[in-house]
Amino acid sequence: MRPTVVLFTRDLRVGDHPALAAAAARGGPVVPLFVLDPAVLARSARNRTAYLLEALAELRDGLTAAGGDLVVREGDTVTETLRVAAAADAGLVHLSADVSSFARDRAARLRERAGQAGVRVEEFPGVTVVPPGAVVPAGGGHYRVFTPYWRAWRACGWREPVPAPRRLRLPEGIAPGRLPATAPPGAGGTGRLSANRQQGGERRARRRMRAWLDSGIADYERFHDDLAAAATSQLSADLRFGCTSPLELARAARDRPGGAPFVRQLAWRDFHHQVTAAFPGIGRRDYRPRDIAWRRDPGALAAWCEGRTGVPIVDAGMRQLLDEGFMHNRARLITAAFLTRELRIHWTHGGDHFHALLTDGDIADNYGNWQWVAGTGNDTRPNRAFNLLRQAKRFDPDGAYVRRHVPELSGVRDRRVHTPWLLADPVAGYPPPLAVRAGGG
Known part of the structure; x- marks a missing residue:
């Protein structure tokens, strides 16, 4: 069985990771890969880069506990992925599907160049509870208003979470590579590093999720808008980097006291993702143009x-x-x-x-x-x-x-x-x- 490369992007966990689980189920060697791409790091907030590196360290721990490792490379994501695939004699690359224009362009480039090299690319769910496009209006297209989307989202069947692989092995001759403790030289980044930022990683995320489900969610509807109480989940960064599975979180929350209004917020997250999948210019162009006289000041x-x-x-x-x-x-x-x-x-x-x-x-x-x-x-x-x-x-x-x-x-x-x-x-x-x-x- 030829090896499978699993390209991690913003799905930095081993639990409920469909792309990783499917690769492990094939029975051959698995190459879990993350590429530190200067084009991504240069436009990323310093706070996100710091969280990312902590999350990668915990991801490596989770993979090595199953007998594998995290292969780390620096450079263009597509180029490095295909270089690793060639070195491992891999015939397949798995990754989680994403919706931003950058992520979609990257996946398209990967499919095109991988096809030229005789390597197949498969995308899997995992970034949202319900994949974009899984629920659509009767007339097709995408949902433009939340309430009908919310009804369809609740009614559709959710996939079952997949367990973390119990056993992984790297192919021989693939060096894992060094994971930097700080951003690589020249990576730059935006903003500043916040003194009291949240730290990253799947273990930390699971602790936060358990604490929220055990002692926070019951009061969510009553206190979530109270600014001083700070009675929100604090799981948004964990969801953004995939250290927490949105599906696992939604399944665990929906039947708990106070869970319904919180799960509605997860549906809002999915709603914005399906809008972005249909309108990838969401960050630059008006979704619904209005005649607004903007000021320059x-x-x-x-x-x-x-x-x-x-x-x-x-x-x-x-x-x-x-x-x-x-x-x-x-x-x-x-x-x-x-x-x-x-x-x-x-x-x-x-x-x-x-x-x-x-x-x-x-x-x-x-x-x-x-x-x-x-x-x-x-x-x-x-x-x-x-x-x-x-x-x-x-x-x-x-x-x-x-x-x-x-x-x-x-x-x-x-x-x-x-x-x-x-x-x-x-x-x-x-x-x-x-x-x-x-x-x-």
Whole structure:
């Protein structure tokens, strides 16, 4: 039996990995491969690169425990995959199907060049609960509105999770290669490395998932919008890198108390992926073009990026992003609405800033949500009203979230922290609201 190469991308686990399980089931040698591609690393957030390297180290541990190893190479993913396949005399390459334009172009290049070399390429599910295209409207195409998608998503049959391979073996003569502890020289990257970012890896992800299912999910519906409570799963980066199987998580969550509203969020993730599969320009072009008069204001954009807008709830969210490489979902909505609806700055600027810092940065989810907020995406009410102060007082009623992330306001008590510009004595070092200074809405 000729060896099979399993190309890992953002599916960095051994449990419920259909591409890996299918390769192991063939009975021949398996070459688990990850390529550190400078073209990917240069455009990745430093927070994601750090998480990635930790996840790869744990992936290697999981593979060696089964008798295999992780083969690591540096260079163009397609070139290195075919080079390893030739060295191993592999006739087959497995990988998980993905939806971004970059991932699809990479898979297309791999299929074309592999075919020329007599190597077959097979793609498998695993990035989402329900694969994009598995549920479609009666008229064909893709779902443009979430609610009918949600109904179809719940009704469709989910595949069974596959166990981690019990036994793997590398073909002789294939050196595993060194896994760097830090980003390779010249890899660059975007944003900055956040001091309190989340660490990566399948073992860590499984611990977080167990903790969430055992002690967090029951209160999800009640507290998930409470900014100070931080009562969300903290599993978004684990899902983005595939250290947690979205299918396993959905199956484990759906029958637990509080599970239904959480599983609905996993369906939203799948929804954005099926939209992106049909509209790969989601990160650059309006999904639904609107007649919006966008403003160009580099100073206001910079102040927003730095968390210096003078609107405490916005600044708290932006500073959480800088400090953690993460932002509470409600704060993402608030900060995005401020940029696009108050300052009228184009959604791509906000989406790009988020993507440059978020450890969980994902093309489909990040830009799909930005377009939803901006009114150019899948929201059925693109002109909905959005009151920032009402949001702040509702979801941070005591101001604890603001005080946690904006130290200049730590001495302002109760709800007054949301309107420091109304105090008799201005707070030293804190600016007046940017929307007023910029003439915004």
